[in-house]
Each structure stands twice: as C-alpha cells, then as structure tokens.
Amino acid sequence: MKHTISIIITFLLCIITAKTAHAPWGFWAHERINKMALFTLPEELFGFYKPHIAYIEEHAVDPDKRRYAIDEEAPRHYIDLDHYGEYPFITLPRRWNEAVIKFSEDTLYEHGIVPWHCELMMYRLTTAFKEMDANYILKMSAEIGHYIADAHVPLHCTENYNGQLTNQIGIHGFWESRIPELIGENYDYLVGKAEYIPDVHDKLWEIVLQSHLMVDSVLSFEAQLNNEFPSDRKYSYETRGESTVRVYSAEYTLAYNQLLNNMVERRMRETIITLGSFWLTAWINAGRPNLTGVEFKPWTEEELNEFLEIDTAYTKGDEKGKFIEHEE
Numbered sequence: 517m518k519h520t521i522s523i524i525i526t527f528l529l530c531i532i533t534a535k536t537a538h539a540p541w542g543f544w545a546h547e548r549i550n551k552m553a554l555f556t557l558p559e560e561l562f563g564f565y566k567p568h569i570a571y572i573e574e575h576a577v578d579p580d581k582r583r584y585a586i587d588e589e590a591p592r593h594y595i596d597l598d599h600y601g602e603y604p605f606i607t608l609p610r611r612w613n614e615a616v617i618k619f620s621e622d623t624l625y626e627h628g629i630v631p632w633h634c635e636l637m638m639y640r641l642t643t644a645f646k647e648m649d650a651n652y653i654l655k656m657s658a659e660i661g662h663y664i665a666d667a668h669v670p671l672h673c674t675e676n677y678n679g680q681l682t683n684q685i686g687i688h689g690f691w692e693s694r695i696p697e698l699i700g701e702n703y704d705y706l707v708g709k710a711e712y713i714p715d716v717h718d719k720l721w722e723i724v725l726q727s728h729l730m731v732d733s734v735l736s737f738e739a740q741l742n743n744e745f746p747s748d749r750k751y752s753y754e755t756r757g758e759s760t761v762r763v764y765s766a767e768y769t770l771a772y773n774q775l776l777n778n779m780v781e782r783r784m785r786e787t788i789i790t791l792g793s794f795w796l797t798a799w800i801n802a803g804r805p806n807l808t809g810v811e812f813k814p815w816t817e818e819e820l821n822e823f824l825e826i827d828t829a830y831t832k833g834d835e836k837g838k839f840i841e842h843e844e
C-alpha cells in the first residue's frame with residue numbers, strides 16, 4: 517500500500533515538475549482570458565458559472581493539450597490567411613462548403629480552420645444550453661474560449677506564424693507568452709459587459725481579418741528593434757525547474773511592447789469582451805434557458821479518461837520537447 521502511494525506521489529510530482537518546467541506561457545493568457553470573460557456576463561448567466569470558475573479557467577488549455585493526442589486538433593487553432601492571396605482575401609469563400617469546393621478540404625485543413633471551428637463550437641455550445649446540460653455547457657464554454665483567443669492572435673492568422681520566413685524565429689512565443697508573462701498582471705481586465713452578437717459568422721471573420729492586419733506591426737517592430745538593440749542585451753537566461761532557458765530579456769520585451777503600443781493587452785481585452793459576448797449569444801440563441809438549479813453531474817468515466825488522456829499526451833509530448841507546428 518505504502519509502496520503504491522509513493523509511486524503515485526512520485527508520478528504526480530513528475531507531472532508537476534514537467535509542467536512547471538516546460539509549460540508554455542501562452543497557458544497563462546488563455547486561463548486569464550477565460551476567467552475574466554465570466555465577469556462580463558449578466559447576473560442570470562454568471563450565477564450558473566460562478567461555482568465553476570476554476571473549471572473554466574483550468575480547461576482553457578485543453579485544446580492545446582489535445583494537440584499532442586490527436587492529429588486533427590492542430591488546424592483548429594489558426595488560419596494562414598495570406599496563403600489565399602492579399603487582404604481581404606476575397607478569393608477565400610467564407611462559407612465552409614464553398615471553400616471546400618474551391619480549395620479542397622485537405623488544403624483548408626493544411627492552412628488552418630480556426631474561424632470555421634469557432635462556428636462549430638458555437639453550435640455545440642448553443643445546443644448544450646438548449647439541452648440544459650451543465651457539464652457540456654462548461655466543457656464547450658471553456659474550449660470555445662481557447663479557440664476565440666487564438667483567433668485574436670495576429671501570428672495565428674499568417675503563414676509566417678513564427679517569423680520563420682523573415683528570420684525572426686521565436687516571435688510567436690515572444691508575443692503571446694513572454695510579454696503577458698512579464699507584464700500581464702498589470703493589465704486592465706475590466707472590459708465592460710458582454711453584448712449580443714447578431715451575426716456570429718461575420719464576427720469571426722472580422723476577428724481573423726483584424727488579427728491579420730496586425731501581423732505587419734508585430735513583425736516590423738521586432739525587426740526594427742532587433743536592428744537597433746545591442747545583441748548581447750536582446751536575450752537573458754532564466755532557470756525553469758532544472759533547466760536554464762534563453763528568453764527575450766525584460767529590457768527587450770518592454771521596448772517591444774512599447775513599440776506595439778500595448779498591443780497584447782489590447783488584444784487580450786478585446787478577446788475577453790468578445791468571448792463573454794459569444795457565451796451570452798449562445799445562451800440567448802438557445803432561448804435564454806433558466807439554469808437555476810440545473811445540476812452539474814460528476815464527470816463520467818469516459819470524460820475523466822479523456823481529460824487524463826490529453827494531460828498525459830501533453831506531458832509526454834512536452835518532456836520529449838516535441839515541437840508542434842503552429843505552437844500554442
């Protein structure tokens with residue numbers, strides 16, 4: 517018995533150590549966005565979520581973990597808009613069926629499907645509200661939060677997603693992880709009240725097009741700073757768990773953030789209000805069900821296994837240092 521317990525404890529410690537050592541900082545922003553979006557909701561709807569704030573926060577990152585478990589997951593997090601020509605990419609039909617006919621499903625998956633996947637998630641969330649299925653509402657709410665957040669990241673909406681085409685490799689994590697890690701605690705997360713979105717489809721395309729328009733600043737300001745900055749001050753070293761990792765220095769990060777005029781904070785705020793509005797819209801479209809007293813059921817064995825499966829796949833993938841294309 518004692519032996520079993522110590523094995524379990526050792527196993528858990530390994531997971532915890534692995535996570536703190538390698539957890540992408542993008543996880544921090546996803547969790548914060550999901551949590552803060554809850555506070556944009558009207559009282560009626562907030563009351564339902566209130567006992568489950570921790571769930572909504574923790575499960576904001578399930579879709580990223582799932583990328584290590586199943587191949588179909590990755591394309592749901594991005595769209596290489598510039599693969600389809602020039603802004604506003606009119607050659608790319610906005611409707612899935614029309615886009616499939618024009619470009620084939622394989623091409624669409626290859627270059628990412630985030631706006632379409634968000635629409636599918638909205639359909640699922642609306643159905644969950646209609647059926648007043650508390651567990652499914654929570655699961656879909658947490659996960660749609662992830663995809664909507666990804667759609668707001670400029671580097672999730674371009675082929676040059678990690679600066680690999682412009683000799684700026686690492687810029688993906690720099691923008692979405694390093695900046696919020698360093699200064700995100702000081703951001704202003706009060707963004708007002710969620711509002712009904714009359715056309716979810718249009719709104720999603722507006723988001724990814726806006727994200728894409730910011731790509732130019734994201735890349736050109738970094739290139740400018742890189743030219744001006746003494747190279748020995750661009751990076752510094754930090755200890756994470758047992759390893760020492762090279763990071764963009766605080767000085768370089770702050771200078772970049774200033775050039776971007778707090779773009780990461782602005783984008784996080786935009787995501788929070790939009791996400792709250794998506795949740796609210798799904799609930800309204802489901803006929804504003806009264807969720808008072810709707811019971812949260814214990815997760816089934818199958819659901820618990822799924823959580824465990826993605827956690828394990830993520831931990832293993834991460835330990836091997838497996839690099840996933842279009843990282844978080």
Ligand SMILES: [Zn+2]
Nearest residue numbers: 580593666844
């Ligand atoms: Zn993601």
